[in-house]
Amino acid sequence: MSEDSHPADSPTPCQDIQGDGRWMSLHNRFVSDSKGKEPDVLFVGDSLVQLLHEFEVWRKLFSPLHALNFGVSGDATQHVLWRLINGELDYISPKVVVLWVGTNNHGHTPEQICGGIMAIINVIHQKLPHAHTLVLGLLPRGKNPNPLRERNASVNALVQAEVASLSHVSFLDVDPGFIHSDGSILHQDMKQPLSRKHAV
């Protein structure tokens, strides 16, 4: 569902190419969900966030924190930016926003992706001046070493450096060591697009 042709830091909704309007349905549902709830924690991002909600770990670890999940599979930074500017932050005051996005920014350089993530952090700070943002590092991907792993590692280094001076933002690398000594990732730890295992 993501598009590469837009800048990583320019708010862009997802076009309904397939014909069932699901992206907008999800956005609308998040906005209406947020009107009824008072979450302390908001998770926002791509499929890695979205899928978290579907597994037992959500119920055990995150529901008790009064958490909302605004993850949409396939989203790149420009899509998350659009969603947050267009209603998803308007009715809630979470204390912490957990942001996990960037791995779907195909065609963007690490600098551009970092720029997209920083743009999101700025929007969150504008709309929720009292919230702390926790940015999660992009995970390695692909069975063997490949350019996307390098790209994601570069993004992480850039973001980590940029947020170091910001008191309202923290960076967390949640990779517990998915890459083995031979450079491979096991399929038991990560499946493909939608179904990454959440070894939280």
Added chain:
Amino acid sequence: MSAEENPAAEPAPVIDVQGDGRWMSQHNRFVQECKDAEPDVLFVGDSMVQLMQQYEVWREVFSPLHALNFGIGGDTTCNVLWRLQNGELENIRPRVVVLWVGTNNHEHTADQVAGGILAIAQLVLSRLPRSKIIVLGLLPRGEFPNPLREKNAAVNNLLRASLPQLGPVQFIDVGGSFVHSDGAISSRDMFDFLHLTASAYRTISTTLHELLLQMLEEMPQERRASLV
């Protein structure tokens, strides 16, 4: 519609556009699994199949049937055809093959999609002449009525009519309970109005499991002689 005329029946691998070669990695892993395992049931298809294995229901209901899962998210009939022709049916003799694919065939008409699914069923029967096949109908999708729901329903109607002619092939439509009286699909059943939640998988698994047990019971167990 012959394979030459139907683009949905043209085998095609997924090209690695993103740059991490994940599709081919998965295909290669499945080919290797064919060498290591002796499944009685083989599930093959797109994310509908793949995601099933991530939930508890797989371990509880399907693993005990000695099932393998060869689902890859995003796959079209063309991709599944290519995978099955290029090693994913080698060295195994599952008694039942469960096929669930078609919802990602965005470039194709309902007729073409149904033709692609038929082509896969025909391929499986030619390679595994003693196997039976279960074809799952395409689920409705999208929060509200939309053209893709109509298209998927049309595919199902075509399959319902044409699959029985192939022989040991059963079609089941497990999507009946997901569209409510107001035409809406709930995110409690499909968390993104396409993919099923754990509880929705439990609902459909009951029907599927019963049918599988029935089919497995009807078929005498093959002696595990060396596979030719």
